[in-house]
Amino acid sequence: TVFDEVERACAAHGGTVRRGTGQQDGVPRPAGDPDAAPVGAGVTPAQLVFALVPTIPAVAPPGGEATGSPDGDPVDAPRAGLDATGAGPLGPEGFAVARHGEVTVVLAEEPAGLLYGLFEVVRLGEAAFGPPYPARAHRPAMRRRMLDHWDNVDVHPVMGQVERGYAGGSIFWRDGRPRRDHARLRAYARLLAACGVNAVSVNNVNVHATEARLLTERLDDVAEIADVLRPYGIRVHLSVTFAAPVVLDALPTADPLDDAVRAWWAETTRRVYARIPDFGGFVVKADSEGQPGPFSYGRDHADGANLLAQALDPYDGVVHWRAFVYNHRQDWRDRSTDRARAAHDHFALLDGRFRDNVIVQVKHGPMDFQTREPVSPVITAMPGTRLAVEFQVTQEYTGQQRHVCYLAPWWSEVLRFGWGEHGRTVAGVAAAGGDLVGVSNVGDDPFWTGHPLAQANLYAFGRLAWDPRLTPQAVLDEWIDLTFDPAATADPELLRGTLHEVMDDSWRSYERYTAPLGVGFMVRPGHHYGPDVDGYEYTSWGTYHFADRDGVGVDRTRATGTGFTGQYPPPWSQVYESLASCPDELLLFFHHVPYGHLLHSGGTVIQHIYDTHFDGMAEVAEMCRRWKSLAGLVDAALHARVTERLDEQLRCAQEWCDQINAYFYRRSGIPDAHGRTLY
Ligand code: GCU
Numbered sequence: 001t002v003f004d005e006v007e008r009a010c011a012a013h014g015g016t017v018r019r020g021t022g023q024q025d026g027v028p029r030p031a032g033d034p035d036a037a038p039v040g041a042g043v044t045p046a047q048l049v050f051a052l053v054p055t056i057p058a059v060a061p062p063g064g065e066a067t068g069s070p071d072g073d074p075v076d077a078p079r080a081g082l083d084a085t086g087a088g089p090l091g092p093e094g095f096a097v098a099r100h101g102e103v104t105v106v107l108a109e110e111p112a113g114l115l116y117g118l119f120e121v122v123r124l125g126e127a128a129f130g131p132p133y134p135a136r137a138h139r140p141a142m143r144r145r146m147l148d149h150w151d152n153v154d155v156h157p158v159m160g161q162v163e164r165g166y167a168g169g170s171i172f173w174r175d176g177r178p179r180r181d182h183a184r185l186r187a188y189a190r191l192l193a194a195c196g197v198n199a200v201s202v203n204n205v206n207v208h209a210t211e212a213r214l215l216t217e218r219l220d221d222v223a224e225i226a227d228v229l230r231p232y233g234i235r236v237h238l239s240v241t242f243a244a245p246v247v248l249d250a251l252p253t254a255d256p257l258d259d260a261v262r263a264w265w266a267e268t269t270r271r272v273y274a275r276i277p278d279f280g281g282f283v284v285k286a287d288s289e290g291q292p293g294p295f296s297y298g299r300d301h302a303d304g305a306n307l308l309a310q311a312l313d314p315y316d317g318v319v320h321w322r323a324f325v326y327n328h329r330q331d332w333r334d335r336s337t338d339r340a341r342a343a344h345d346h347f348a349l350l351d352g353r354f355r356d357n358v359i360v361q362v363k364h365g366p367m368d369f370q371t372r373e374p375v376s377p378v379i380t381a382m383p384g385t386r387l388a389v390e391f392q393v394t395q396e397y398t399g400q401q402r403h404v405c406y407l408a409p410w411w412s413e414v415l416r417f418g419w420g421e422h423g424r425t426v427a428g429v430a431a432a433g434g435d436l437v438g439v440s441n442v443g444d445d446p447f448w449t450g451h452p453l454a455q456a457n458l459y460a461f462g463r464l465a466w467d468p469r470l471t472p473q474a475v476l477d478e479w480i481d482l483t484f485d486p487a488a489t490a491d492p493e494l495l496r497g498t499l500h501e502v503m504d505d506s507w508r509s510y511e512r513y514t515a516p517l518g519v520g521f522m523v524r525p526g527h528h529y530g531p532d533v534d535g536y537e538y539t540s541w542g543t544y545h546f547a548d549r550d551g552v553g554v555d556r557t558r559a560t561g562t563g564f565t566g567q568y569p570p571p572w573s574q575v576y577e578s579l580a581s582c583p584d585e586l587l588l589f590f591h592h593v594p595y596g597h598l599l600h601s602g603g604t605v606i607q608h609i610y611d612t613h614f615d616g617m618a619e620v621a622e623m624c625r626r627w628k629s630l631a632g633l634v635d636a637a638l639h640a641r642v643t644e645r646l647d648e649q650l651r652c653a654q655e656w657c658d659q660i661n662a663y664f665y666r667r668s669g670i671p672d673a674h675g676r677t678l679y
Helices: 002-012 076-084 111-129 182-195 209-215 219-232 244-249 259-275 301-315 339-350 408-416 426-431 452-466 472-484 492-503 506-513 572-577 584-590 605-628 636-668
Strands: 016-018 048-052 095-100 103-108 133-138 144-148 151-156 160-162 199-201 235-239 281-284 318-322 358-363 386-392 435-439
Touching (some): 144 452, 219 235, 219 259, 244 259, 281 301, 408 426, 408 452, 408 472, 435 452, 452 636, 492 605, 605 636
Parallel strands (some): 144 435, 358 386
């Protein structure tokens, strides 16, 4: 159980754990397990106490004050202190940490809270054991902080073991079988809990033949993973195919309104819960990029999602129904079809029709995890539906874990995006009954994420889901402390400063040397790495930039374009519609403009393209130089891995710079104002 896990870890740190009321019935535990990370040097058993306490009343007792003294029970005072501030229930995962006299106390109402409290103590390090401080309560903003693994059980002929995976093989599966490296899996579970992640789906959203069977005859494989993740407070979810009744049991139909289909899902789901009682639920990609769905039967997404939700309802399970639905058979000559509109066109009108345990899972942008996109208008348009916001932690379009690209600054912008009179935000929508979901960037690579610095994205995803108000710099600082322990090195300032210099602005550097001004998709088709300006221009995927000799960009205005701007609430519907107010970084996402168009920043579009590409490339050269200065301060193998990746990033940035600049020079015929070489 989670409680046993806390006991083990706490004992390893020389602390004590109390079961029950947190009064006098706790049993001190001896030190034991050597495999956990140390906290606070020289901590003795009496200095760290974990206590499960009964629900802390929501309303403070009048005049309630901290009682207890350094001589009394160390749990009493912080607990009374929490009561007095009227902090309210800590909830199933919340906790409070206090330093009272010589004792650091972690309080929680449920074991999972103690677990997260333990990791907070680890984060605080020595500071947790300094001068006394009153109880500080922590509660997660999002109730579910979930990672979707796009892992295949069988190696897929095109996508491999992990679709869009850049960190080796799958941590769960290898060549058609469970990987069964339980020590590694357990370490992964602990890593996820330390980041705050509490749910994982274990297979790809594109569900192929073998993976479909995880739901039925291969359920034991899923149960085995669930058993290893459970002690870390992580529930397992499964991606399922909507056609399961047909492909697994030869039913004549998967029609969501058919009684036999309903019965099939009810019985199949009952069996899942009989085997995995805390199973989280299903993830579904339906009627999207070739996956089956309710459209085949003339039904809509609400019919489809509700079918599965009904089956999950008796067990408190949820269905994550993805909104990534669009026509992937477009014709570039037809400018009336706009892929950016699709999710809103399909889903907004279904608001209010989904059952309570349906969570519509929306990619944070309207297209597909490009380096820069506006926030998806779907997130603003479904107040009567639980929504999960989906981020891509794996760097499909942001350098594939060969480039340093710290994504927290972008995610933070997205989470803070607001609209409407009531000050709604993306973070608020996800927190109000929904979730934050990330596509995992982890594999069986010894550094977990291929690029060691990409671990920071995994960490930041979990931390922002716990508390979206955290700043990207603060999260990076935490990650640096936990990963490199700068204080223990010869030059803490150089180490910390250099990592910030390399990582803080790395997403914007990446943006500068790749596709300009929000236009997106200038990548090589298929694998999506490296530049190919026209690679997706005439394909069926709806990913166009419409560059010609006069200008570039997609007209998505209501006045003259696809009308996509009309899907936004005020003020954004107007901000994006008007050239006068559209932010530079999204200009080409919303407008088709001549190369001489003047940006708010003062330069022309064409000169901006040249300048940012030369600048972005120079920034990568500078990153390489700075990283070299850390030789000897960080682990040698890690240093070598990052150096090798940075060399590739520099090569690739140069290629992007050359190709983008050459393309637009040749199209426009306009030379660089600074006379630099254009090909
Ligand atoms: C992108 C990605 C696919 C993935 C899809 C999805 O298009 O390239 O590999 O399946 O997103 O999110 O479903």
